[in-house]
Amino acid sequence: MPSLGADMESAVVTEWRVKPGDSVKRGDVVAAVETAKGIIDIEIFADGVIEALVAAVGDSVPVGGLLASYRASGAAADDAARAAPSAPAARPEPTRAPATSTPPSAGGAPPAAEADRDRRLASPAARKRAAELGIDLASVGPARPGVAITLGDVERAAARGAAAGGVPVAAPAAGPADMRAVIAQAMSRAKREIPHYYLGTTIDMTRAARFVAEWNVAHPVTERLLVGVLLIKAVALALEKVTELNGFWRDGRFEPSAAINVGAATRLRRGGLVAPALEAANRQPLPLLMRQLQAAVERARAGRLRQSELANATITVSSLGEGGVETLYPIIHPPQVAIVGFGSIVVRPWCVGGAIVPASVVTATLSADHRVSDGHRGSQFLVEVDRLLQEPERL
Amino acid sequence: MSIPTDDELRTTILDSLLSVAPDVDAATLDPRREFREQFDFDSMDYLSFATALHARLGVDVPETDYPRLGTLDGCVRYVAAALRRGSAP
Numbered sequence: 001m002p003s004l005g006a007d008m009e010s011a012v013v014t015e016w017r018v019k020p021g022d023s024v025k026r027g028d029v030v031a032a033v034e035t036a037k038g039i040i041d042i043e044i045f046a047d048g049v050i051e052a053l054v055a056a057v058g059d060s061v062p063v064g065g066l067l068a069s070y071r072a073s074g075a076a077a078d079d080a081a082r083a084a085p086s087a088p089a090a091r092p093e094p095t096r097a098p099a100t101s102t103p104p105s106a107g108g109a110p111p112a113a114e115a116d117r118d119r120r121l122a123s124p125a126a127r128k129r130a131a132e133l134g135i136d137l138a139s140v141g142p143a144r145p146g147v148a149i150t151l152g153d154v155e156r157a158a159a160r161g162a163a164a165g166g167v168p169v170a171a172p173a174a175g176p177a178d179m180r181a182v183i184a185q186a187m188s189r190a191k192r193e194i195p196h197y198y199l200g201t202t203i204d205m206t207r208a209a210r211f212v213a214e215w216n217v218a219h220p221v222t223e224r225l226l227v228g229v230l231l232i233k234a235v236a237l238a239l240e241k242v243t244e245l246n247g248f249w250r251d252g253r254f255e256p257s258a259a260i261n262v263g264a265a266t267r268l269r270r271g272g273l274v275a276p277a278l279e280a281a282n283r284q285p286l287p288l289l290m291r292q293l294q295a296a297v298e299r300a301r302a303g304r305l306r307q308s309e310l311a312n313a314t315i316t317v318s319s320l321g322e323g324g325v326e327t328l329y330p331i332i333h334p335p336q337v338a339i340v341g342f343g344s345i346v347v348r349p350w351c352v353g354g355a356i357v358p359a360s361v362v363t364a365t366l367s368a369d370h371r372v373s374d375g376h377r378g379s380q381f382l383v384e385v386d387r388l389l390q391e392p393e394r395l
Numbered sequence: 396m397s398i399p400t401d402d403e404l405r406t407t408i409l410d411s412l413l414s415v416a417p418d419v420d421a422a423t424l425d426p427r428r429e430f431r432e433q434f435d436f437d438s439m440d441y442l443s444f445a446t447a448l449h450a451r452l453g454v455d456v457p458e459t460d461y462p463r464l465g466t467l468d469g470c471v472r473y474v475a476a477a478l479r480r481g482s483a484p
């Protein structure tokens with residue numbers, strides 16, 4: 001079970017699209033799982049042949065738990081490495097496969113125990129309380145042969161989970177309340193752990209808006225652009241110069257990302273939001289990036305995103321769109337280290353060559369992690385975004 | 396190609412709307428109220444809706460005409476007129 005974000009602990013298998021013996025190619029959708037963010041299509045990470053489906057439809061599987069075994073093309077299967085679940089009490093480590101098998105004594109349940117986790121010895125009160133709290137009994141602690149999990153164990157696990165920033169959520173059924181819980185968890189962690197600094201600037205959007213208007217007159221509806229896609233592209237290109245805003249904070253240090261995958265914060269009508277990743281946004285021509293954004297937003301609103309879209313964002317862009325306020329102060333989505341906000345485009349008095357003229361402007365804000373970068377670099381980043389938006393034809 | 400009736404058009408337009416905004420509740424849709432007001436439609440929704448209309452009905456709506464797609468009734472009128480124009484000899 002891959003991690004689909006820092007806020008995910010487990011997911012329920014809802015569908016298998018492959019069976020043992022099937023050949024698969026990297027990126028093929030092999031299964032679908034249900035999380036608080038909706039149904040997510042799970043993609044296979046390498047070419048190979050499916051050997052066995054371990055998790056059944058309806059099973060709740062923790063991040064790092066075994067879904068299926070498969071044999072990679074041209075290599076012997078190395079199931080042990082993939083099968084090892086992450087230590088249940090540990091903080092979630094998104095987009096990261098467990099590196100090695102962990103002995104049970106170190107806190108990680110062996111693969112077999114994952115399948116058997118519902119058979120862990122537990123008192124009825126403990127089982128009931130765990131269900132109420134949405135805690136997986138396997139996450140309560142290492143198995144002690146012959147010793148049942150008690151109510152106290154469950155309460156302590158819940159307290160520990162809350163302190164670590166991640167109460168394990170078992171078997172979530174997607175709904176507004178679950179979405180709210182996911183956001184609460186991620187944002188609480190961000191506010192608790194990330195020393196944010198904030199910068200803002202006003203950017204003249206006259207040229208960018210004119211470029212989009214002219215483009216759209218000249219192109220059929222299937223090739224039209226929105227100003228929002230220029231904002232995303234400008235952010236992606238500026239990140240090539242200010243690399244310390246793009247990546248993850250993990251294990252007490254910054255891991256820069258070579259790929260620039262921009263998460264586009266998308267509001268959902270049923271409540272909440274998700275930020276599907278636009279992969280390699282810095283390298284996509286605008287029309288292609290636009291179609292990618294459009295498809296991602298549609299899938300997000302249909303509640304059916306792909307695993308790579310949910311897990312791979314290296315930074316987030318949050319745009320208010322039309323008719324909103326001028327400025328937002330976004331909160332970083334851990335383990336990312338920066339988020340860029342754009343308010344609604346508004347017409348304001350603007351100085352051009354000594355004269356005051358009406359101009360379409362947008363307020364761009366940057367919230368960044370002070371453990372990784374300083375205000376000076378953040379400022380250079382926003383200046384670069386501004387510069388790029390003054391030459392929209394080169395985006 | 397024969398021009399669909401207004402009822403047929405309405406069904407196709409509603410299908411297009413639901414294909415781009417599956418989280419919209421068709422049962423509560425008021426055909427005279429703006430989508431923006433009813434469903435918090437944004438510019439991305441309008442573009443996707445126009446794209447879906449193009450795919451299903453072959454109508455290419457210029458960006459400047461998006462406001463006329465604001466309500467379901469408005470859409471039916473607009474698309475019917477566009478199809479009549481398009482199929483005129």
